[in-house]
Amino acid sequence: MPMITFSNPQYKDKTVYAVAGSHTETLLKLAKVNSIPIAFDCQDGECGTCLVKVTSLSKKERMSGPPTEKERNLLKQLGKLTDDEIKQILVDDFPPPWRLACQMIVRDEDLLVEY
Numbered sequence: 001m002p003m004i005t006f007s008n009p010q011y012k013d014k015t016v017y018a019v020a021g022s023h024t025e026t027l028l029k030l031a032k033v034n035s036i037p038i039a040f041d042c043q044d045g046e047c048g049t050c051l052v053k054v055t056s057l058s059k060k061e062r063m064s065g066p067p068t069e070k071e072r073n074l075l076k077q078l079g080k081l082t083d084d085e086i087k088q089i090l091v092d093d094f095p096p097p098w099r100l101a102c103q104m105i106v107r108d109e110d111l112l113v114e115y
């Protein structure tokens with residue numbers, strides 16, 4: 001079961017278990033269930049309020065589900081993803097560090113999420 005550590009300088013780090021095998025559990029959903037105060041607004045990949053920095057703590061190569069086109073476009077608008085990185089995502093499954101918590105699906109890997 002993946003362990004997700006949420007970290008923010010204003011709060012104590014909190015590590016929670018994610019449901020293994022769930023393909024619907026977003027980072028934001030997990031944070032809300034565990035009373036982790038990640039800022040959010042639209043919950044639909046439109047506003048960028050839920051921007052987080054994600055680092056894989058697993059020894060595996062890939063980091064969670066790749067961002068959808070919608071998420072990639074907003075991350076680009078926010079200056080958190082370059083065209084080159086988008087190409088890399090499409091070709092190599094490059095795991096970008098910046099993600100939208102409301103869009104990122106948690107997979108079977110341990111993560112550090114800075115919010």
Ligand code: FES
Pocket residue numbers: 039040041042043044045046047048049050051100101102103
């Ligand atoms: S809450 Fe708006 S993009 Fe995630």
